[in-house]
Amino acid sequence: TASEHDRAAIKVHDIGLRLHKNADGETGFEVLVGGGLGRTPFIAKTIKPFVSGRDILSYIEAILRVYNQYGRRDNIYKARIKILVHELGIEKFAKEVDEEWKAMGDVGLTLDHAAIEEVRSRFSYPAYEKLPHMPDELKQAANDPLFERWRKNSVFPHKVQGYSIVVLSLKPVGGPPGDATAEQMDAVADLADKYSFGEIRVGHEQNLALPHVAKRDLPALFKALDRLGLATPNVNLVTDIIACPGLDYCSLANARSIPIAQELTRRFANHDTADLIGRLHINISGCINACGHHHVGHIGILGVEKNGEEFYQITIGGRADENAQLGTLIGPAVPYAEVADVIEDIVEAYLALRDRPEELFGRITTDPFVRVADGAELPGDGAVLVTAERFLADPEALLRRSGKLGVIWPNNRSLEDLVPHLDRLASVALVFPTFRDGRAYSQARLLRERHGYDRELRAIGQILRDQFVFMTRAGFDAFEVKKDADADAFAATMKRYSVFYQPTGDGRVTALNRRMQLRHSESASQ
Ligand code: SF4
Numbered sequence: 001t002a003s004e005h006d007r008a009a010i011k012v013h014d015i016g017l018r019l020h021k022n023a024d025g026e027t028g029f030e031v032l033v034g035g036g037l038g039r040t041p042f043i044a045k046t047i048k049p050f051v052s053g054r055d056i057l058s059y060i061e062a063i064l065r066v067y068n069q070y071g072r073r074d075n076i077y078k079a080r081i082k083i084l085v086h087e088l089g090i091e092k093f094a095k096e097v098d099e100e101w102k103a104m105g106d107v108g109l110t111l112d113h114a115a116i117e118e119v120r121s122r123f124s125y126p127a128y129e130k131l132p133h134m135p136d137e138l139k140q141a142a143n144d145p146l147f148e149r150w151r152k153n154s155v156f157p158h159k160v161q162g163y164s165i166v167v168l169s170l171k172p173v174g175g176p177p178g179d180a181t182a183e184q185m186d187a188v189a190d191l192a193d194k195y196s197f198g199e200i201r202v203g204h205e206q207n208l209a210l211p212h213v214a215k216r217d218l219p220a221l222f223k224a225l226d227r228l229g230l231a232t233p234n235v236n237l238v239t240d241i242i243a244c245p246g247l248d249y250c251s252l253a254n255a256r257s258i259p260i261a262q263e264l265t266r267r268f269a270n271h272d273t274a275d276l277i278g279r280l281h282i283n284i285s286g287c288i289n290a291c292g293h294h295h296v297g298h299i300g301i302l303g304v305e306k307n308g309e310e311f312y313q314i315t316i317g318g319r320a321d322e323n324a325q326l327g328t329l330i331g332p333a334v335p336y337a338e339v340a341d342v343i344e345d346i347v348e349a350y351l352a353l354r355d356r357p358e359e360l361f362g363r364i365t366t367d368p369f370v371r372v373a374d375g376a377e378l379p380g381d382g383a384v385l386v387t388a389e390r391f392l393a394d395p396e397a398l399l400r401r402s403g404k405l406g407v408i409w410p411n412n413r414s415l416e417d418l419v420p421h422l423d424r425l426a427s428v429a430l431v432f433p434t435f436r437d438g439r440a441y442s443q444a445r446l447l448r449e450r451h452g453y454d455r456e457l458r459a460i461g462q463i464l465r466d467q468f469v470f471m472t473r474a475g476f477d478a479f480e481v482k483k484d485a486d487a488d489a490f491a492a493t494m495k496r497y498s499v500f501y502q503p504t505g506d507g508r509v510t511a512l513n514r515r516m517q518l519r520h521s522e523s524a525s526q
Helices: 053-070 081-089 090-103 113-121 136-141 146-155 182-195 215-230 257-268 271-277 334-352 388-393 396-399 419-424 439-450 465-475 485-495 511-524
Strands: 015-019 027-033 045-052 155-157 163-168 208-214 282-285 297-306 309-316 369-371 383-389 405-409 429-432 458-461
Touching: 015 045, 015 334, 027 053, 045 053, 045 090, 045 257, 045 271, 053 081, 053 090, 081 090, 113 383, 136 146, 136 215, 146 155, 146 163, 146 215, 146 271, 155 419, 163 215, 182 215, 182 282, 215 309, 257 282, 257 334, 271 334, 309 334, 309 369, 383 388, 388 405, 396 419, 429 439, 439 458, 439 465
Parallel strands: 282 297, 369 383, 383 405, 405 429, 429 458
Antiparallel strands: 015 027, 027 045, 155 163, 163 208, 297 309
């Protein structure tokens, strides 16, 4: 992955590479080894924090040589790098690789500048136009609620102004997840030619992406996708389920995967409910080979066989991103007929817990960001917070730097200059110069609700304890406070109210949402 937010699941593969810059500004790779799922799942560990692009192929060759030398190739179930790393320990494995790398000498795998440039020349950028950030077509389409729902869910920021990345959901309600008909594929190819420089990407989430769509074309593209049944606004939501073929097609399966996914999409078909639940990944595998990556789903479902019957083990808390972890088994396996009910119960429990943030929030933590004054030298690595002036003077240079970047945005400055960069910022700090000046509340809501900013939103300046509730409701999730006791004050303040009427971008269930949920579950059970 080349992103701070890993979308390539590098921690669950034999070898994972994270592209980043070192303290000297040189581009290279953090190398991880030993990840994998299946019957013995492991999360990969870092073996080398930085290997230059020049040396990456020879370093990987050294890893493979060590594996070939010591790996358990006598046993098909243990013939994986993850098993060797587990048995040797990461330090010993790293030492063996380093020694092998040194001993190898030049094996013709060094990538010199000319070789890298040769590869680069084959990945030229499309001929982007100079386009406005907010074209008229988009402003007009904002009145169409169906378009807006789809845009907020399935359209993602592009690094070039005026363009977007569009994800095509292959997860219609009641359909087999990840399937597309020949007619749909032909039509998507035509749409890619028309709107995305002929490019289509396939992701491990079992969806498609058009990576370079001009924002002015989004309304027309939405209409075309909607006609094809490819505009379900459920990307990253509870119905965006990853499932393996299971018993329907796979001769190794213990149980069906696809019908479980189909039933779950029917249970959570209501888009308001799915939006309310928010980001939630369900992964289903029909056997322990884990092709559906159930170990790293927020909710994982694994088909097992018991006395000739289909049963399912359920895990929770897995994730496949930069903080990858394996899910925890929550109890005995359940029969096929009960799986959807159990998942509904888990989601309900999650919503109830999430709705009591006083149980989840209120910790004083060490600030990972260092504030760097204008003109002061930036540290080569690590997270930094800079002023808006410094950021806007050369945003690209700061964003290219290794380490997280946050920006302190004054409350008298329009967000217009900040919005094009939001996708690449790790934190935005909004300023409350005095407790009487609440302009940062409006900025927070705009960032969360209009611009879809989902990283840290920090309140700095004069933060009074009785403002905590309003700030979290506006979307703040980090506060610069003065004393340890502020954590207790935060928890106490948050407990004061349990129901809210006003909808905001903080994801909390409003009184109206609760009633709608209740009505929906009553009508679904009739
Ligand atoms: S997880 Fe098992 S059932 Fe599913 S595709 Fe892989 S081998 Fe087949």
